[in-house]
Amino acid sequence: MKVDDAPHNLEAYDTFYRTFQWKSAQKELDWFDGKLNAAYNAVDRHAHTWRKNKIALYWEDETGNEKKYTFEELSFASNKIGNILKDFGVARGDRVFLFLPRIPELFFSFLGILKIGAIAGTLFSAFQEQALLDRLGNSEAAVVMTTKELKPRIDKIRKKLPALKHIIVVDAESFITSFAHAPEELHISHMDPDDYAFMLYTSGTTGKPKGVVHSHRAILQQHMTARWVLDLKDDDTYWCTADPGWVTGIAYEILGNWSLGITSLVYAGRFDPAKWYELLAKYRVTVWYTAPTAIRMLMAADTELVKKYDLSALRHMCSVGEPLNPEAIRWAIKTFDKPFHDTWWQTETGAICIANYPSMNIKIGSMGKPIPGVTAAIVDDSGTELGPNQEGNIALSPGWPSMMHTIWKRPHKYKSYFTRHWYISGDRGMQDKDGYFWFIGRADDVIKTSGERVGPFEVESALVSHPWVIEAGVIGKPDPMRGEIIKAFVVLKNEQRKSITDKKSEEALKDELSLYVKKHLAGHAYPREVEFIDKLPKTRSGKIMRRILKAKEMGLPVGDTSTLEEY
Numbered sequence: 001m002k003v004d005d006a007p008h009n010l011e012a013y014d015t016f017y018r019t020f021q022w023k024s025a026q027k028e029l030d031w032f033d034g035k036l037n038a039a040y041n042a043v044d045r046h047a048h049t050w051r052k053n054k055i056a057l058y059w060e061d062e063t064g065n066e067k068k069y070t071f072e073e074l075s076f077a078s079n080k081i082g083n084i085l086k087d088f089g090v091a092r093g094d095r096v097f098l099f100l101p102r103i104p105e106l107f108f109s110f111l112g113i114l115k116i117g118a119i120a121g122t123l124f125s126a127f128q129e130q131a132l133l134d135r136l137g138n139s140e141a142a143v144v145m146t147t148k149e150l151k152p153r154i155d156k157i158r159k160k161l162p163a164l165k166h167i168i169v170v171d172a173e174s175f176i177t178s179f180a181h182a183p184e185e186l187h188i189s190h191m192d193p194d195d196y197a198f199m200l201y202t203s204g205t206t207g208k209p210k211g212v213v214h215s216h217r218a219i220l221q222q223h224m225t226a227r228w229v230l231d232l233k234d235d236d237t238y239w240c241t242a243d244p245g246w247v248t249g250i251a252y253e254i255l256g257n258w259s260l261g262i263t264s265l266v267y268a269g270r271f272d273p274a275k276w277y278e279l280l281a282k283y284r285v286t287v288w289y290t291a292p293t294a295i296r297m298l299m300a301a302d303t304e305l306v307k308k309y310d311l312s313a314l315r316h317m318c319s320v321g322e323p324l325n326p327e328a329i330r331w332a333i334k335t336f337d338k339p340f341h342d343t344w345w346q347t348e349t350g351a352i353c354i355a356n357y358p359s360m361n362i363k364i365g366s367m368g369k370p371i372p373g374v375t376a377a378i379v380d381d382s383g384t385e386l387g388p389n390q391e392g393n394i395a396l397s398p399g400w401p402s403m404m405h406t407i408w409k410r411p412h413k414y415k416s417y418f419t420r421h422w423y424i425s426g427d428r429g430m431q432d433k434d435g436y437f438w439f440i441g442r443a444d445d446v447i448k449t450s451g452e453r454v455g456p457f458e459v460e461s462a463l464v465s466h467p468w469v470i471e472a473g474v475i476g477k478p479d480p481m482r483g484e485i486i487k488a489f490v491v492l493k494n495e496q497r498k499s500i501t502d503k504k505s506e507e508a509l510k511d512e513l514s515l516y517v518k519k520h521l522a523g524h525a526y527p528r529e530v531e532f533i534d535k536l537p538k539t540r541s542g543k544i545m546r547r548i549l550k551a552k553e554m555g556l557p558v559g560d561t562s563t564l565e566e567y
Contacts, residue, residue: 025220025401029259035190038197038219039078039114042258044188047075051261058237058283059104062269067104071261074108079186080179081105081112087178088143088166092117092189093196095139098244099123099132099146099154102268105170106244109145110198110254117189119213120198124245125150126523130462133157134208135201136164139408147171193217199408200247202347203446203455211408212247214350218402221351222256225371229343229355230287231316232262239265239279240289246452247347248320251402252289256351273301277309284313291321291451295328295340296481306335316358318343321451322483323439326364342367344394344439346425347453348417350402354394354437366436367429374400378431383420388433391440395422445546447476449484452524456546462521463488466513468496473536474527475550488513488527489549491536506532 029036030045046052052072059067069077090096096113098120100106106122113120121139123132132153136144140163144154148171158164169175191197197216201209226232230252238257242248257264265283269275271294280288298306317332317340324342332340341356344367354376356368370376375397378386386392396403398418407414417423428440447454456474463472471491476484490513500506510530518526537548551558 025224029219029223032190035192036216036219037115037117037188037191038216038255039111040188041219041223042255043071043078043111044075044115046071046258046261049261054261055263056258057104057107058263058265060265060267060269060279061103062267062272062275069104071258074111074258076184077104077108078111078115079184080182081109082115082186083182084168084175084178085112085118085143086116088168090116090118090143094118094143095121095141095199096143096145097121097123097136097139097141099125099127099144099150100170101125101147101150102243102266103147103170105145107254107266109170110244110250112186114197114216115186115188117191117195119196121211122198122200122245122250124243124522124524127153128520128522129153129157130465131209131458131521131525133160134458135211136161138201138208139199139211142166143168145170191216194405196405198250200245200250200347203453203458209455209458210410210413212347212404213406213408214402215405218251218350219255219259221371221373221400221402222251223259225352225355226252226256226260226262228371229341229352229357230257230289230318231358232257232260232287234261236286237263237265237283237313238287238289239267239283239285241267241276241291241294242289242320242451246321247350248289251351252320271297273298273305277306277311280311280314281309286313287316287318288314289318289320292319292324292328293321293450293482295319295324295332299328299331300481311336314338317341318355320345320352322448323367324365329362329364339364344368344427344437346427348404348423349396349400349425350404351400353396353400363432363434363436365438366432367439368437369435370396370437376431376437377422378429378437379419379422379424381419383422383424386430389430391428391430393422393443394425394427394429394437394439395419396425397421398423445475445550447474447484447486449476449479449486450482450524454486454525458521459486459488459517459525459527460544462517462525463490463513463527465520466516468492468509469513471536471544473544473546473549475546475553477529477550477553485528486526487529487531487553488517489531489533489536491534492532497532500532 029041056071056074057069096118110120143166145168194215199211199213203209240253319340320343329339343352344354345352353374354367378392379395426443459474460472463469473489477487479485514526537545
């Protein structure tokens with residue numbers, strides 16, 4: 001059977017995957033009479049082979065602290081976490097969230113959670129109280145694992161989290177002692193492939209963040225795409241720069257790469273061009289997976305800087321998170337004598353779905369082609385396939401192994417993703433006559449800034465909570481460095497509006513609002529530009545029309561305004 005011959009209904013697709021492209025992945029992974037555990041396959045199965053003493057994790061922070069762990073040590077450490085969680089009463093299906101910086105305990109804990117059949121959730125360490133409350137409240141998390149530095153943010157909202165039973169502080173003396181004495185042996189839960197493994201919250205244009213839930217089966221696609229697209233091999237040293245608060249950091253910094261037994265680097269520090277080049281050289285990194293924002297920031301650095309480092313080990317580079325602009329690929333070829341290979345996927349897809357494989361001729365600016373076993377198309381809003389070079393919705397035929405299983409407690413939202421047996425991604429694009437896909441833009445208003453997805457509603461909510469603000473509308477504004485920056489249009493209360501007497505007082509007020517969002521939501525979610533306006537464009541039902549704000553900002557036609565209030 002050829003990929004193009006695959007049927008378009010879910011039931012037939014399930015049979016298709018079991019007998020075709022994913023068959024090799026199933027053979028490579030360890031199963032327990034039809035059951036599996038993603039964490040066991042990522043780490044423990046290697047601890048029973050020659051790889052037991054192979055370095056699984058090189059870890060370094062920005063102060064120069066270094067640690068390294070073999071696959072056996074990683075297995076034992078995650079087993080200890082699993083046993084500690086069981087002592088706290090954590091059972092199958094319980095949600096355990098990790099509010100941790102990128103320290104080794106984050107990785108041990110994620111694996112340990114999956115091993116005992118609980119559901120892992122990851123949270124950016126930059127999240128403030130409201131962002132935490134939304135996610136921990138909706139998920140009804142039973143346990144949060146955090147640090148002494150981050151714990152006060154949880155303490156402030158704990159009374160609003162009735163389901164939260166325990167806060168475990170991983171750098172507290174009590175935990176350190178418990179970890180030292182915890183058993184290294186753990187009974188691994190044998191999970192049905194469709195049992196839930198991990199969940200991530202992603203922002204939409206309206207409403208609160210939504211919990212995207214993935215199953216243990218997802219590791220099949222993460223495993224194979226780490227081989228097919230990232231081209232990972234036994235002798236590689238691999239660096240994925242993503243934070244595990246983002247799906248890339250789970251799929252390709254924990255599960256997919258380690259399931260292949262690959263030595264991986266984690267850097268727990270801020271972006272710095274010289275430091276990044278130093279790490280690439282020091283660890284002899286061979287495969288590098290990073291974001292277009294980071295690539296553009298490297299491009300903006302001193303052009304002579306890269307020449308100071310020996311990067312001869314680097315053989316393959318990929319990008320993820322947002323479209324990779326052609327200039328970045330041309331710069332990479334000039335600088336590294338090799339291109340970055342762009343990949344396309346989403347939190348909801350769970351793994352790479354469209355990519356430029358190592359063996360493919362790259363069409364600069366293209367997303368590439370679907371991976372084997374995934375059927376993609378460009379469809380109109382009714383789900384009808386469109387021909388070559390026609391703009392439409394980038395869509396996938398459901399049933400790929402890493403497809404999300406639900407939106408937590410929102411079944412109707414989950415169903416809204418599907419039209420006529422197509423998963424509608426929310427991205428717009430086209431497919432050329434050679435089968436390459438080309439990204440055009442988001443169909444909604446989600447902002448992608450520096451590789452992070454930010455929902456305008458969250459930023460607007462943070463602004464409106466400020467005592468000076470009546471209303472706010474937020475858009476993404478194109479930016480050559482960050483992809484987009486967040487711009488906020490703010491309606492002030494009369495008394496505050498009157499306090500603006502000159503340009504200096506206006507700029508001070510704008511800075512105050514930006515810092516307020518940064519403090520109360522997340523470091524990456526604050527508006528870099530603020531504009532004061534008298535009234536927001538809204539529909540008669542009260543919905544803010546962000547497209548009108550963006551059109552005016554960009555000097556573009558505003559389109560149909562028949563549903564708007566007078567503006």
